[in-house]
Amino acid sequence: MLRLLRWSATGWSSEIETPRYRRVRWMLLALTILSTLAVLTLFVNVLSINGINAAEALLIPLFTLLFSWIAFSFWSAAWGLILVLGGKNPQEEDASTILPRVSVPLSRTAILMPIYNESPTDVFSGVEAMLQSVQATGQAETFDFFVLSDTTDPDIWLEEEQAWSRLVSDCGTKQQVFYRRRPRNISRKAGNIADFCCRWGSQYEYMIVLDADSVMEGETLVEMVRRMDADPTLGILQVPPAPVNRLSVFARLQQFASRLYSDILIQGFCSWAQFDSNYWGHNAIIRVEPFTQHCGLPVLPGKAPLGGEILSHDFVEAALMARAGWKVRLAHDLGGSYEECPTTLLDFAKRDQRWCQGNMQHIRLIFSEGFRPISRLHLTMGAMAYVSAPLWLLFMVLSALGMWLDGDSSGAEPSWMAGAATIFGITMAMLLLPKFFSVIALFKQPRRLQEFGGWDNVVGSAIFETLVSIAVAPIMMLFHTRFVVSTLLGQKVTWNAQNRGEEDITLGEALLVYGPHTLAGLLSAGVMAVFMPSLLIWFLPVVFGLILSVPLAMTLGNVRLGQRLAQQGLLLIPEEIASPRILYLQQQALAARERSHDGPPRDKLFDSVLIDPSFHALHRNILHATESNVPAPKEQVQAIQELIEREGPSAVPRDARKMILSDADALRRIHIQIRSQVRFPRTGQGNVEMSFS
Amino acid sequence: MINMVPAKKTSTREPRVATSTSTANASLGSVQARYLVAEYLRDWGLRDPDIIAAESRRIVDQAATETLERHGTIVPRTLCATAIHLTMAEVEAAIASMAASSCRPGRNGLPANHAVVPHIARLLMEFPDAIQHRDRPPAKLLQVLESSVTSIVPHPYPREMLAQPSTRLCSLFRVRFWAELCGRFRTWVTHRVGVS
Numbered sequence: 065m066l067r068l069l070r071w072s073a074t075g076w077s078s079e080i081e082t083p084r085y086r087r088v089r090w091m092l093l094a095l096t097i098l099s100t101l102a103v104l105t106l107f108v109n110v111l112s113i114n115g116i117n118a119a120e121a122l123l124i125p126l127f128t129l130l131f132s133w134i135a136f137s138f139w140s141a142a143w144g145l146i147l148v149l150g151g152k153n154p155q156e157e158d159a160s161t162i163l164p165r166v167s168v169p170l171s172r173t174a175i176l177m178p179i180y181n182e183s184p185t186d187v188f189s190g191v192e193a194m195l196q197s198v199q200a201t202g203q204a205e206t207f208d209f210f211v212l213s214d215t216t217d218p219d220i221w222l223e224e225e226q227a228w229s230r231l232v233s234d235c236g237t238k239q240q241v242f243y244r245r246r247p248r249n250i251s252r253k254a255g256n257i258a259d260f261c262c263r264w265g266s267q268y269e270y271m272i273v274l275d276a277d278s279v280m281e282g283e284t285l286v287e288m289v290r291r292m293d294a295d296p297t298l299g300i301l302q303v304p305p306a307p308v309n310r311l312s313v314f315a316r317l318q319q320f321a322s323r324l325y326s327d328i329l330i331q332g333f334c335s336w337a338q339f340d341s342n343y344w345g346h347n348a349i350i351r352v353e354p355f356t357q358h359c360g361l362p363v364l365p366g367k368a369p370l371g372g373e374i375l376s377h378d379f380v381e382a383a384l385m386a387r388a389g390w391k392v393r394l395a396h397d398l399g400g401s402y403e404e405c406p407t408t409l410l411d412f413a414k415r416d417q418r419w420c421q422g423n424m425q426h427i428r429l430i431f432s433e434g435f436r437p438i439s440r441l442h443l444t445m446g447a448m449a450y451v452s453a454p455l456w457l458l459f460m461v462l463s464a465l466g467m468w469l470d471g472d473s474s475g476a477e478p479s480w481m482a483g484a485a486t487i488f489g490i491t492m493a494m495l496l497l498p499k500f501f502s503v504i505a506l507f508k509q510p511r512r513l514q515e516f517g518g519w520d521n522v523v524g525s526a527i528f529e530t531l532v533s534i535a536v537a538p539i540m541m542l543f544h545t546r547f548v549v550s551t552l553l554g555q556k557v558t559w560n561a562q563n564r565g566e567e568d569i570t571l572g573e574a575l576l577v578y579g580p581h582t583l584a585g586l587l588s589a590g591v592m593a594v595f596m597p598s599l600l601i602w603f604l605p606v607v608f609g610l611i612l613s614v615p616l617a618m619t620l621g622n623v624r625l626g627q628r629l630a631q632q633g634l635l636l637i638p639e640e641i642a643s644p645r646i647l648y649l650q651q652q653a654l655a656a657r658e659r660s661h662d663g664p665p666r667d668k669l670f671d672s673v674l675i676d677p678s679f680h681a682l683h684r685n686i687l688h689a690t691e692s693n694v695p696a697p698k699e700q701v702q703a704i705q706e707l708i709e710r711e712g713p714s715a716v717p718r719d720a721r722k723m724i725l726s727d728a729d730a731l732r733r734i735h736i737q738i739r740s741q742v743r744f745p746r747t748g749q750g751n752v753e754m755s756f757s
Numbered sequence: 758m759i760n761m762v763p764a765k766k767t768s769t770r771e772p773r774v775a776t777s778t779s780t781a782n783a784s785l786g787s788v789q790a791r792y793l794v795a796e797y798l799r800d801w802g803l804r805d806p807d808i809i810a811a812e813s814r815r816i817v818d819q820a821a822t823e824t825l826e827r828h829g830t831i832v833p834r835t836l837c838a839t840a841i842h843l844t845m846a847e848v849e850a851a852i853a854s855m856a857a858s859s860c861r862p863g864r865n866g867l868p869a870n871h872a873v874v875p876h877i878a879r880l881l882m883e884f885p886d887a888i889q890h891r892d893r894p895p896a897k898l899l900q901v902l903e904s905s906v907t908s909i910v911p912h913p914y915p916r917e918m919l920a921q922p923s924t925r926l927c928s929l930f931r932v933r934f935w936a937e938l939c940g941r942f943r944t945w946v947t948h949r950v951g952v953s
Contacts, residue, residue: 232907240911258918263915264914428924677797678801681877685871740840
């Protein structure tokens with residue numbers, strides 16, 4: 065235990081760690097403990113007014129845990145504000161940022177784009193934009209792009225191949241863009257990256273891992289490699305991605321909040337995390353060799369959902385890298401890193417459901433051997449992001465129960481009211497002040513203020529965002545509680561592709577999803593109104609959001625309203641006021657791809673690969689080159705051939721399509737079968753009208 | 758063979774040479790097969806009618822011979838399938854050969870692996886005689902191929918990425934640790950008190 069405490073205090077060995085962030089860690093720890101103790105004393109005093117009953121006794125440890133959780137976040141943000149106001153760089157002692165830019169050749173780097181049933185048009189538009197951006201830096205030779213597909217949908221698979229073929233034919237051999245699809249989706253994204261490391265990793269010094277919706281400026285990519293070259297002890301360098309490109313109210317709220325508030329939060333985070341920082345799964349550069357040696361994910365003991373294969377791989381990989389003695393850093397000062405966020409509350413919740421299960425698996429790792437203390441803290445924070453919701457709910461239920469046990473008159477006592485109001489005020493201040501800090505920080509950042517469109521835009525948007533986040537918080541609390549409970553009950557989550565489209569929510573969908581929230585809000589308000597009317601005022605912010613969840617979800621998912629807010633200058637982010645070059649290139653590439661789409665629609669691509677000889681050859685070539693040919697059972701191929709002969713290729717079911725597409729020989733046989741039976745009057749170049757004999 | 762076809766384009770259509778399968782009493786099967794092969798070549802991007810006509814005739818003849826040798830009789834359906842199979846094999850081999858002859862090794866020593874020629878149809882439209890010169894493509898075609906032939910993936914250099922050992926809980930959180938501690942405490946107490 066003593067060793068653990070000593071370790072948390074010292075963190076990195078003395079030759080790496082600088083005294084400054086050691087002091088910051090101690091300071092934040094002390095402030096968190098002191099503020100928690102102070103408010104806890106007040107809380108116990110309030111409870112003692114009417115005597116502490118059983119429910120209130122349970123409240124004390126719960127309050128300590130929840131308050132220390134928000135107190136730590138608050139002090140970290142407050143320290144971030146102090147750094148911004150003081151014009152200090154939280155990582156200024158680090159050598160890599162002050163090394164001169166020397167014109168030595170950069171180390172070879174692979175840019176990885178793992179994809180899973182994503183829109184190929186969007187994915188390859190992003191790749192195309194990055195290619196152009198990298199070429200503009202003059203460092204194109206440094207980078208090779210790998211589109212690593214885990215796609216299971218056969219139609220999307222074929223569309224990916226066509227999109228890749230088009231991209232490489234457009235960009236020629238100036239830049240290498242490789243495409244590979246795994247026949248089996250083992251270990252999801254982590255397995256996809258591991259497969260790259262096993263096959264081609266030895267040929268690259270670094271890999272830059274992206275998400276399907278990530279784009280990064282060429283300059284940023286080059287700078288990431290330069291920093292890795294400058295510091296041979298750096299294992300992972302994460303560049304914080306800014307969410308962009310979305311239009312719905314909810315997405316624009318997230319984009320604005322992330323852009324405005326992240327600055328001081330990240331500054332605060334960097335000041336204490338320093339070389340024990342974290343990896344967020346994408347928009348990061350990783351040193352391939354140590355990653356391959358030390359970051360093969362362990363299999364957790366026990367069964368899923370809490371045991372088995374690790375789902376949220378990023379935090380664990382960062383912890384493993386740090387355990388092996390490599391630095392993990394956050395490049396808070398680097399821009400040009402973007403991603404896209406969910407557009408509706410429901411999509412956001414769905415993503416959270418996957419992350420919840422993944423982060424809850426980390427609880428075991430927190431208590432496992434070998435990890436660094438700060439890595440344990442990251443894992444705890446990841447788990448607490450979800451576990452805090454049921455704890456918060458439990459806290460409210462126990463509070464109500466405690467008061468009910470004390471009798472309804474207990475809440476009317478003036479000293480009780482004053483004490484409770486003070487605790488409530490302090491808690492709300494600690495939750496909301498970090499947002500206010502970000503606005504204050506703009507006094508010292510006139511350029512940033514200008515990028516946001518001035519004070520009117522910022523203040524109006526921040527107030528709007530704060531009000532909405534207060535209303536949304538209880539809805540998310542119920543969602544998270546459900547996710548945590550279902551995970552603990554052993555329900556597994558399917559990790560599907562994120563919905564990246566933008567569609568409004570219908571009333572029916574909203575009622576189906578948020579009806580239970582509304583019901584819970586009405587029920588709790590009714591119970592309190594009947595049994596403890598004095599308590600209702602304290603729970604008003606919670607029940608208000610729950611009762612209004614249906615109209616709120618519909619409003620937040622509205623794309624037109626989001627656009628109208630942008631026209632009014634609300635929730636604008638710097639990227640919307642002056643579009644960065646990479647986003648401009650991405651939009652251009654997207655528009656060009658949509659404009660020039662002359663091939664068959666997605667659901668006809670299977671027909672096309674069976675009929676069109678060049679597409680057929682391309683597909684078979686890819687199967688052979690990527691060693692992903694999986695022979696299908698002969699009887700099943702025979703049955704499919706008969707089905708095609710009777711009803712045509714469109715009649716082949718989805719699973720059978722995937723099976724045929726994975727077997728080059730079966731595909732060839734069916735191709736010959738179709739091409740030797742077809743009678744077609746030609747309707748135009750490249751189009752054939754078919755009738756089957 | 759496909760490269761036996763005259764490469765020179767003529768302004769007037771050459772008279773078609775009569776072959777055993779295109780005589781007046783040619784079977785319906787070989788007519789169908791030639792039509793299908795011609796369509797197949799057109800779908801690859803070949804546009805020269807003379808090359809298409811000559812190639813379809815040659816391939817169907819070859820297919821007829823093969824079918825006859827294998828089955829003893831010519832069934833139209835089998836003939837069509839054999840003809841398409843031959844066409845596919847020849848065109849794909851020609852393209853693979855062109856890709857191989859023009860594909861340079863990858864950058865920084867990475868050997869090229871399984872290259873593809875994107876938009877082959879466009880290329881065949883531009884160079885209708887490309888298939889005939891698959892072993893020794895002309896310089897202009899080679900230049901075009903060099904700037905378009907692309908590797909699907911680089912050559913792999915397989916190695917293992919071993920999973921880290923399963924995570925063992927810190928001693929404080931293991932039941933065994935506490936059991937051992939209790940055992941030691943009991944031994945100590947026993948020793949101190951002197952009870953055996």
